[in-house]
């Protein structure tokens with residue numbers, strides 16, 4: 531397995547190109563397209579026999595199509611005798627369906643893990659799962675990277691006076707505490723409740739002091755932006771001077787961008803695990819690159835170096 535080969539599906543070729551640029555290798559050649567009957571066709575256009583192969587494919591929109599594309603690419607690599615196949619899924623959609631919290635519901639995050647494994651992946655590389663326990667849904671090695679340093683370093687350069695890091699819900703508290711430690715700031719926690727299975731939430735309480743402070747909210751993803759705008763308006767009501775927001779995965783579905791533009795949030799800082807607006811700038815939204823982190827992790831996996839050491 532002396533040669534490293536990186537391939538991409540159609541989910542986020544810009545990210546795959548940025549990773550290969552970081553590693554100073556060409557992007558592997560493959561044909562990946564859909565026939566008019568929606569069937570996906572894949573052909574790997576170069577020899578991968580015994581090579582160390584990686585497929586970069588976040589589960590961004592169209593989510594289900596991108597998942598199946600990845601599975602078919604893994605199958606193509608396996609049948610082409612690749613030495614090792616690593617699925618690089620910077621955004622693992624369906625991560626929120628990770629437990630049976632109502633009668634007769636599936637655990638789709640586990641089902642997708644099984645599909646990736648059965649397709650033939652030997653390893654998975656991902657970034658900031660919705661819940662770290664998703665690692666355990668896989669029976670193959672998983673490396674979960676975090677964007678925490680990338681996001682924290684962005685705020686460090688701003689020299690924000692009197693900051694408070696705000697966890698947008700209880701589930702993200704640990705990551706928020708880690709960010710607060712990096713920024714030498716106190717922590718506050720929003721107590722959020724999701725209303726049924728629709729994309730609606732309400733904020734019940736704020737635990738911690740935010741009055742007169744500059745709040746930095748953190749979440750794993752911003753989807754419709756509902757949680758974010760509730761959080762921002764609650765913080766403003768409770769006397770926060772300014773509110774910044776950050777998350778790893780900018781899902782930005784439905785009204786998210788209009789909601790962000792209309793809200794008093796000063797800046798929303800995200801990473802490019804998911805393509806946003808075809809790479810064009812959007813007011814208030816800062817997109818930080820993930821390619822150096824992913825590229826470094828791929829280099830370490832390929833050469834047998836520690837990935838954990840990147841975060842020590």
Ligand code: R5P
Pocket residue numbers: 626660698699701702729731749750751752753754755756757758
């Ligand atoms: C859910 O628990 C996640 O951590 C996010 O808070 C959620 O995905 C945000 O969704 P939305 O932007 O639709 O409120």
